[in-house]
Amino acid sequence: MRYWIALSLCFPLFAMELTLQSGKEDSRPYSILHLQDNIPFECRAHKNEFDDTKRIDCRFSPLSPKKFSPIENAYFKITGAATTKGYTVSIFPKKKMKLYPVAFNLSKSIQTYAADTAQAKQWTVLGYEYIPPLLDAPAPKSSAINFPVRIEKNIEPYVGGLDLKGNPIKITRAQDVTDYMQMKKAYDAKDYAQVLDLADYTLKHYPKTVFRSELMLHQVRAYHERGNHEKVVEIAKQFLRDYSSDQNVAEVLADTANAYGKLGQTADADYFYDRLFKEHGDSPFAAVGMIYKAKQVEFGGSPKRAMYYYQKALDTTQDVDVASQAAFRLAQMELSGGNTEKAAEYADKIIKANPKYLTKVRNDAINMSDMFVYRKDFKTGIRIAEALLNGADPKSAEHEVLLKNLGLRLAQGDRKSEALKRFNEYLKTYKYGDYVAEVRRAKDGLFFEEQESNATGQIKKYDELIQRYGNESVGRKALYKKAQVLFKQKKYKEVLELENELHRLDSEEFPKTNALITQSAIGLEQQYLKEGKCSDAMAIQKMYKTKLEARWDGLLFDCAVKTTQYAVAIKIAEPHLKSKSLPERQTWLLRMAKTQFGLGEYKQALKAGNELVKLLEAEPNPALNEVYRILYDASQRLGNAEGMIRYIKSVETAFPNDFKDIERYTQMVSLGLRQKNEALLQTYARKVMTLQNRTKTYTQTPYIEFTLAQSLQNVEKDAEALQVLKTLNARKLNAEKRSRQQYLIGAVAQKLGRTAEARAAFNASIKADKNSAWGKLAKDALALL
Template sequence: MTPFYLYALEITFQAGKENFDKYTILHVRENTPFICEPQYDDFNNIKKVICAFSKKPEELIKPLNDDFFSVVSEVKKDTFFLIVTPTYKMKLLPDVFDLTKDTTIFKSNVKLSKSWVMIGYKEKFSLLKEDKTPDIGLNMPVTFTENELLYVGSLDIKGNPVHIKEARDVTAYLKAKRKYEKGDYADALSIIDEIIQAYPDSIFMSELIYYKIKVLSKLRHYDDVIALSKVYLRTYSSDENVPEILSLTAMAYSKIGLNSDADYFYDRLFSEHTDSLFSKKGMIYKGDQLSDSGDFKKALMYYTRALNETKDIETAAVAAEKVAKNHLSSAEPKKAQMYVDKILEADPSYFTKDIEDALSFAQNLADKKIYLEASKISQIVLAKLKKSDDLYEEVLKNSGVWLAKTDEKSEATQLLNRYIKEFDLGKFTQEVTTTKDSLFFDSSDQNISAKLAKYDDLINTYNGDSIGEKAIYKKAELLFDNQRYTEVLNMKEQLSALDKTVFKDVDTILNKAATNLMKERLKERKCSDVIDISGEYSIKLSNEFDDGLFNCYMKVSKFNEAKEIASNHIDSKILTQRMKWMYQYADVDFKIGDYKDSIAMGNDLVKLIDKDKKSPYLDIYRLLFDAYQRVGDNDKMIEMMTKITAAFGDDFKDIERYVQMMTLGSTLKDDNIIITYAQKVMDLQRETSSYTQSPYVEFALYQAYLNKDNTTRAMDTLYSLDERELTKEQRARQKYLLGSLLQKQWRYDEAKEEFNKSIEADKDSPWAKLAADAIKLI
């Protein structure tokens, strides 16, 4: 008989055998009537029975099972259900008659009863025969008025009635069992000793000694366990509890250091009772013995065997915890995590059976940074504690603080808030508040402005603390992720002060922010910013940014830096790239005054493009012309001007170079050169209505024509200046020169008129004085 009590609910298993066929009777009783409904399969066999109760217990019963039944419980919508599943076949009967009291019985088809009987069997159960009755018939009650119904009480082992005048030993025995089950071992031992002394011939003597051995073992009175076990094993050698007594005897010997004696009983247990539950428990005790002697590897082997071989959830939980503790003390503590998870999944209530040990185990897990499992165990214990319990506050704190170090941030916040609410000025308020603040770093439900404000608050509140430092780091990360690179760089001093062993990528964040900001400024052509960032952070961008960077260096006149960039590409295997950077290189050389180097690079480029009239780098001719002009190479100037004219025709961009050619013509006293390029200048100025080179060009052209005795062209050139805006002195010069040409042609009246205009233009100029003298001569 195995009873289980839950409030007023009693569940009893009774095993029996009829004609060598085993069966089990499962009895379910409750103070108030309840319903048990069978569910049938396609062959009209009961596949499940569901019993529903009006009362809901404070906690669910743990799963129960034997060879014929498995029993589980659950609560749905405030209704408590008991679900019974047969292993083979079963019968369900309402137990509505008490044969010791009722004098009338009949076939009952009730739906509600205070007691239900379920019979589990394999193929047939000969003690219960069900005759089919016609659908139409009478169900007549059978009443015995003269004689009471037969009732058979307790029988002894021979089948004879047991006559007990008083049943005080039964009552006391049951009381001792209840004390043991509640953990009141001292009281249980006292009651058992009283029963044995008062009832030395009690039919429960084997049970009493059995329970006394178990109580002594719980109380760690190992010498007494050994002494009493010898009596039990000698007297009740065939009792069903022998495997358990063997296991307790072996453990007792190992606890007092007599390991060889312990091994004798372990060997008996493992060889004679291989399939017994207590053989698996004995493996755990054997593992403890080995662990105490320092043989952790062999201990682990026994714990693992017990875990793998047992079908009992509680034993498996104990074995799993032992394996986990073994791994915790080894060099691979993370392996413990898997076994703790097995317990948490299969039997989480295991950790409520020894709260002190469970909390110590949780602390060990936390010490090894296995925070999730540590918190789960702590929370399981917390659910069993009341706020008034001494352990409650610390267990609540640990549950939240440990969970905060995992990915379960939301649940951790709830636990930490619960602590703050329940213990406003508690012993661990500072630690809990700090932990809660640190959880903010993993919050994702706030906008960037709110997060930045929170980071600033944490930085100010925890200045110099690890949380403040983490806030600085997280703020920089947030700014970087949102492409606010300038603000990241503004935090350079704060970031540089962080512990690099903790925040290892601080420099990386700064460099990436500087690099990305530099790229942005390049696109915006804010070259001063680009140069400042590059200098401060020693940023080296990839080649794809060299064009922009080169242009920026040129723009701010950092020619050496620009030349370094160009020099990295002048040997490029890609011809188009090589030509572009050769041109850039020649250009920067020209700007820094290294004309010879510029000419050398320019000529190398000319060799590559000379036959390509559409090359984008034909401007190299202009660059070479300017360079040759600087070094005074007249012949090369003329050569390059020929190439410029061939490539671009008459182009206003070259007007200054045409003027340089005119200057060269004056130097060489070559009026043809002067006339050729002066005429180009005048034509371009007329086309563009831009007269930047007047009157210099006209005066030079006038002189060239005059030198060639082409008075008409010379005079036309001077007359063209009538349409230009000139200074007073320039106008006086123009009119004087015109008058002189007219005078040579004996056109005195016209000459005199031009001389007078010269004087009117600027009477104080040298030209006006010459004009006055000329008039006198006329």
């Protein structure tokens, strides 16, 4: 028996439509995925050695499609990613799947055949568990004849969409639907005047339309884009009243706050920012609001606060454009403040994650590139120039300027061969360009500077020979010699960039070529390890199977952990853990303990740490005393009170009066509170107070003082409790906590018979916060005095 349920999820992505359906055949469930576009596109199945499909990639030509979140069901996981050549939808099987092209429209074609095509307007992916459903016929033989089949009679009519009962779905198109769709198209086309006209007309003539919230939302968006802040406020307030639970409230709050800020009404703006951040802190528009807030306070003359909000937006957003906007402004502000290195970090984030953003702010980006070069940070200035050039249309007027600029930046950065390549590219592309004379002058002076080093002169000579003779004998020898010079200069990355060309050299004529490449890979990996570029170092090791000397194992281990290659890290550590050298074993045990703690493997961290402690008893090494903190922290994470008590003493001995341990002492206070161990509580509470007084840093106040005072009262040390509470007089507390402190002072003073002091404290509690619970208790206490 065969039946199926069409549970369709349609995801319109630019011109493409994706539909996911589920069904059953003889109690065997299956799933069908349809991908359809207006123009033919390619889908390709990647199979393993058992002929099972492990991935299907479908490529579309639009360059800037809308993003969509990964889609999953019991049979598929579907993801999308933009590339320079278009957009790729990838399907991964959770069980089994097969790919079929839909080459014919059976409601129109009367002829079909077994199509083997690379492109089609529609493709079908069948997901199943064991046996493919819907395919009762045996597989065709390789010797079978493929001929067309004509179906001229009994052609099934096309009935359109069906509901769950199999009945045709009837939709009566209303004018408000048409207007709404036209408005969305106008908004996508950035025709905001048309958006407003259609929205106003539809709301006026169809006041009860189901699209009212969407129409008002697009009004807010359009007025926001046009800078009409009064209208944004007017419509947004109505929207927030009528649709307080709408999914787009966060966006409207952000636009409303920004509009009030632009109007100079900062108090109203702050109210809506506060709502946005508190009520919708997990919304993507919270980060957008932080950008708006940053601009508001920056305009108000508070650059530090502005940088705080830009940084917070950068740290919290998942939207690459919002992150790029925040990072770019932070880079500008850091440059203005003279912090070139920090500015370069922000610029680097944009270049790596979203270089196209620089094209949106082209003029500012060009100025930023100029500033980096002026500050002698040629690398960052060049990377910005490269990103701008890569994002420019080769046929645009901007391309000529950006190509010329990149050549000049490369020349200024002493990257002469790259500069020469760009200058030649400019002169070839723009034979009659506006900057031909400037480029020719820069090119002529590129390799003829005074005091040129011998190595540079050699490479110049070899480059000329390579260009002139190519793959001829002289050219091949020049290539080999150039690689040798680069190796001597420790330019290992540049040697590896020549790897493909070097591999083409004859091994008998140039027998040391492979050794040159291998040694360059080792040298580059060592450079990356020294510089902390762990991802690059591990990639080199994986690609070239390098083997470094044991003295590099420490850095290599750290990089393996940072890049989550834990199996590699453990493999590196194992020989050292068995070493006969006691100091070596100690050092590697500490590394393992730290790693296991960082991975959340607290029991294993305790095991490694205790082993190290035993070795330290035999041969102390103060540099490794950090293990006691790891042991304490692991015990705390496991809720092991006995371990906490044991190891906190070791921490105190190893790091006496170290403020870094104040959190650990506070945890011991909490442990004493839970165990009702007044001695334990009081001991560590006093340690916390001592550390705070010594450093004038009161991170645990007033919790620690309130807790200690209560503990002292529990053991009838009321006078001491009163003195502890009075220490808070010199601390900055909010109104509620100040009210609590004064009430507690009054209560203890009353207990000690100091009526006048109690009355003064109760009055101070009421004055601090009469509406708090403590203020009300103080008022009641006064009535009893």
